[in-house]
Amino acid sequence: MAIKFADRMDNLKASEIRELLKFAADPSIISFGGGMPAPELFPVEEMKKVAVAVLEESGQSALQYATTEGNVKLREQIADRMNRKYQSKVALDDVLITSGSQQGLDFAGKIFINEGDVVLCESPSYLGAINAFKAYGPKFIEVPTDDHGMVIEELEKILDSTENVKMVYVIPDFQNPSGKTWTMERRERFMEVINKHEIPVIEDNPYGELRFEGEILPSLKSMDTKDLVVFLGTYSKIFAPGLRIGWVCAAPEILQKFNFVKQSADLQSSTISQMEAAKFGEMYDLDAHVEKIKAVYKVRRDLMMKIMKEEFPEGVKWTYPEGGLFTWVVLPEHINARDLLKKCLEEKVAFVPGGAFFPNGGNENTFRLNYSNAPEEKLEEGMKRLAKAIKSMM
C-alpha cells in the first residue's frame, strides 16, 4: 500500500499497559499490571437508580448533544470537591469536562507542544502521559526525584540551562508509577521556581483522595498565584472509569484553549455519563463512597507490603505508598524486568516493567505493581508467585 502516514505516527506504539489488559482478560492470570479499580466496589445498585432517575427527569436532554465545557451541575460538584479536598478556590467556570484525565493529557500536549519543545517530567513518570505527549514530538528531560518528590535543585539547574521548556508534567500525589508523594516543603519550593520561570505546569491528580494515612496536602493549583497550573482530575479512581469522566481546571485563557481543542476532538463528553455522575452526587454521598474504597485499598496495600517484606529477596527495594494504587520495585541492576515478566506470565502473574515509564529509556531493572484490583486471597497468591520468580533470577 502506498499510503503515507504522518511523521508523528513513528512515535506512537501500543501501550504496554493496554496490551497487558489483554492478559488480564485471561481469568487464570493474577494481574498487578493495570491501574484498574476494584470492580466489586462499584456502586452498581445505586447506578441503576441513578440511570432511571436521569432518564425520567431529563431523558431527552440526556440523549442529546450538549455544550463542550460540560454539564453545569457536575462542574459545580467538581469545583466544590477541589475546594474541599485540595484547598483550591475555583468555580464551575474554571472546570471543563474531559473523557477521563487521559484526554486532558492529550489536549495539554496539543495546546503547548511544538515539535522539538522540551517537556520536563519526574523520573519515572506516567507512561500514558509520555505517550500522549509523544504524538506532538517533544524532547523529554527527566527531573530526578527522591522520597520527598521532585528534586528542586535539579529542576532549577535544568530550567537555567535549557531553552524551549514548554511545560512541566507532574503527579505530586501517590505518583504513577512510583507511589511517592511530594512533601509540603517540596510543593512550596517547586511553585517558587515555577513562578520565577513562568512555565505552565500540568498537575495530574487521579489518586489524591485515596490517602490511607495523614492529611491530603494542598494541590499545586491551590498554591498557584500566576495562573500557571493546569489541574487534571478524574472520576475513574474515586467512582468508575467506565463512564470516562475527567476534568481540567485552569485559568480562563488556558481553559479556552482546552475548549477549542475539545470541540474539534470530540465536541463533548457523553451527556448521559455526565448527568449520571452529577445525579449520583445528588442522590448519594461520594465522599462516603471514597471512604469505602480507601478502607479496602489500605488492606491490600498493607498485605502487599507485608508479603514483599517477608518474601522478596535482599537487594530488592520498593516504595511505601501512603495512598493511591501503586508501589514501585527496583531490582538489582542485572535483572531485567521484561525477562522477569516473561517468567511470571508462565506462572500466571503479571505487572508492568518499569522501563516504559522513563521517556529516555534505561532503568530496565524496575517495575510497577498495582494493589487495588486483586482481592486479598489472589493478591497473596500472586505476590508469592512473583517473589518466587524474582528469587529464581537473583
Added chain:
Amino acid sequence: MAIKFADRMDNLKASEIRELLKFAADPSIISFGGGMPAPELFPVEEMKKVAVAVLEESGQSALQYATTEGNVKLREQIADRMNRKYQSKVALDDVLITSGSQQGLDFAGKIFINEGDVVLCESPSYLGAINAFKAYGPKFIEVPTDDHGMVIEELEKILDSTENVKMVYVIPDFQNPSGKTWTMERRERFMEVINKHEIPVIEDNPYGELRFEGEILPSLKSMDTKDLVVFLGTYSKIFAPGLRIGWVCAAPEILQKFNFVKQSADLQSSTISQMEAAKFGEMYDLDAHVEKIKAVYKVRRDLMMKIMKEEFPEGVKWTYPEGGLFTWVVLPEHINARDLLKKCLEEKVAFVPGGAFFPNGGNENTFRLNYSNAPEEKLEEGMKRLAKAIKSMM
C-alpha cells in the same frame, strides 16, 4: 502571562456551530443552526430498560475500564449494519469505536497530516472536519461539486498537478452542509481516480441511512479494492448523540494507527455507553427506530421545501436533499449571510452562515439550514421569519 501555546493553536477557534448551540439554549429562538436530531424521537423509555438490563447483567464490567477497540457485541452489530445498509463486507475486527465520528475526524488528521500536506475536500465541506484537520496544519484544496457530487475532472486535474496530497475527505451521502448525494456513476469514477493515485479517502457518513426516497447507494468503502477508504460512522443521527458512539472502519494497517492514537487520546470510549448501545440493538429494533426518524424528518424537509418555494424571493437558490438533515441556501452575491444572521437573531431565528464551510474562505452569500430539530409549527414560523428577513435585504 508569559505562557506560550503551540503554534497550531493559532489555527483553532471556537466553532460557529458550537457557539450557536448557546443561542439555541434560549427557548425563544427557533434555531435551524445545529445538526441536532429531534429529541422527541429519542427512545427514552426503552433506554431506561436498557440501562437497568446492562447494570443487572454486567454492572461491574459496565463501570470498569475496557479495551481500546471497543465492545465486541457493538462492533459486531455495526459491522452487520454496514454490510446490510451500505453493501460492505466487513467484520467486527475492521471496526473501532470512537467518541462520535468527530473523534474519527480528529484521529484521521493526526494519523495522516504533516504540516503543509494537502487535504482535498468538497467545496463546501463540513466545518467540524475542517476545524479538526486544521489543528495539524494542512493546506486545503477545495474540489468543485455539482448536483451529482464531486466533479471528477476537477479532482483529476488537482491530483495530477499537486504534490503531497495526503488524503481526500468526502461526505457522499446527504452532504453536510449542502444536502447533496453523489450518484453511483460519480462514486465509481471517484474510486477509479483514487485507485490510480492511491490516496487515502476519509468517507464520512453520518446521515446515509436517513434516506427519504430512493435506495441507499453503496458506500465508497464497499467499492474499495485497495484498502484506501476509511469509513466513519456514528449512532448520533440514527440513535442518540448524547452517548457519543461513533466508529471507524478501515483496513488493519490503518485501523491499528487509529487504535494507537485512541490509546493516547482517551484510552477508550465510555464502557457503559457502548454496552447500552449494544443492548438496545439486542432488545429493540434499531432499523424500525430509524424508520420512525425518517418519517418525521421527511415531513419536515417537505415543509421546509414548500415554504422556501412559497416565501423565498427570486434570486435565492437552495438544494433538494433526498435525506439527511440539511439544505443549503445560496443568496444573491451582494447579501452577506452573516449580516442576515444578525438581522435574524433580532427576529429570534438562527442558522449557520456558509462561509465557514469553505476552508479557503469566500462564499459569504450562503448558509445552511437544518430541518430535523424543529417541530412543524416552529419550523413554519421560523422559516417565515427567515423569509421576511431575506426579503428585507434584497
